[in-house]
Amino acid sequence: MFKSGFVTIIGRPNVGKSTLINTIIGEKLSIVSCRPQTTRNNIHAILTKDNYQIIFVDTPGIHKPRHKLGEYMVKSAQEAKREVDLVMFMTTPEEEIGKGDEMILEGLKNSEKPVFLVINKIDENNPEIVAKALEAYSKYMDFAEIIPISAKRKKNINTLQELMAKYMPEGPKYYPDDMITDQQERFVISEIIREKSLKLLSQEVPHGIAVEIISMKKNQIGTYHIDANILCEKDTHKGIIIGKGGRMLKKISTYSRQDMEKFLDAKVNLKIWVKVKKEWRDSKFMLKELGYRE
Ligand SMILES: Nc1nc2c(ncn2[C@@H]2O[C@H](COP(=O)(O)OP(=O)(O)OP(=O)(O)O)[C@@H](O)[C@H]2O)c(=O)[nH]1
Ligand SMILES: [Mg+2]
Structure with a gap:
């Protein structure tokens, strides 16, 4: 049986969403920088394996917009949630949930789609803080899966990929094997x-x-x-x-x-x-x- 579907990554600016997409695809498709609000559009990246195909939608970080461009960015991210089979909520290890994350989680709480909790940047945080974050966030809502990772140092990426594949419905190969994006x-x-x-x-x-x-x-x-x-x-x-x-x-x-x-x-x-x-x-x-x- 071949499986296929759409997965989006949602989160605050700068948590590492685009880095994860690039790590999974193995190419630099979505631009990355140390500054928040780097990504401005929803970027599509395609991962094809023997028995599944996942189309990822990288989104702009959700923040309080201060101009029309910001409004466009946040709207793009919010819309991505509706069109996918699985949502990955990405954050970084924090002892307490901040206002920015709270706002995003509020919008995911009643999601009909499964939501993964992905805690990134475990390489630069001590395990105690990671554990505290896992506890705080998992109390907030029911996540389908919880995975601490490092997108940059490639930690737990295979596990994450296998879990995503598990949640994909049966479906066709939308794109040819060698295609990694439909971006112009x-x-x-x-x-x-x-x-x-x-x-x-x-x-x-x-x-x-x-x-x-x-x-x-x-x-x-x-x-x-x-x-x-x-x-x-x-x-x-x-x-x-x-x-x-x-x-x-x-x-x-x-x-x-x-x-x-x-x-x-x-x-x-x-x-x-x-x-x-x-x-x-x-x-x-x-x-x-x-x-x-x-
Ligand atoms: N230490 C560490 N840094 C990371 C990791 N993943 C990403 N980063 C860094 O975090 C910064 C932001 O990464 P991006 O991938 O651009 O973050 P983003 O969530 O796409 O940001 P926006 O597009 O602005 O919403 C960059 O400097 C990355 O190198 C990680 O696993 N560990
Ligand atoms: Mg980005």
Whole structure:
């Protein structure tokens, strides 16, 4: 019997949802950074084994939105819950349940779908705190399964995978064996630039960044020519992104190109410009333009 289904990961920002997806798939599909609110869209990743296929939906961290982009992000995450066969609620070891988690759990309490409790980052927390967290959270509601893991250090990932497979219904192979995402190439390319920006830039700049792919063409010998804009919210931010003598932009560009070449398996010629679009995160029009649409 072949099993298949959809699984989503829901949780606060920065708990490691995207890291887990990448660990399971074995490739960097969903961008990861040490900053909260990294993921902005629901990202699909496909895992195919001999006897099952799971389609994962990585979601933006649930938080109190402060602009329209935030509202879009939280809505995306909330919607994912409804369309799946299994929900993984991810958190980190805390002795007490915080306000953010309480709000998310409230929305999961009466879920018709099974909900797993996944406690991540056990590698950087002592076992006592992990045990306390397991106790506190499992008291809060009835979870179908409870699994402490480390997405980064790959601890308990196989166990988690086997448990997920157990809960999948009988179903077809939705996607071919070698397909790991249904994300458009352009989207992945723009996310690579956003990830490098998040990594390299400091302070408040990265949160106000969006990436727009202006053109993407492949020439006869297979080289990609990619033109992109980095949008930011202030002139001062533009200066920081470009850096002294253009050094920061060069760095972002070089690291992005390296990842793109790996992803596209081809040579890439990349040009990036920086543009200021004031308050784009609150502009319905701009959000739509940038693909943050319902
Ligand atoms: N020590 C440790 N760090 C981890 C682990 N998993 C993820 N991280 C780190 O936690 C940070 C956030 O990881 P992400 O995967 O981007 O978190 P996320 O939940 O997707 O965050 P948002 O997209 O902002 O909601 C990164 O710096 C990761 O390297 C883990 O198992 N152990
Ligand atoms: Mg994420």
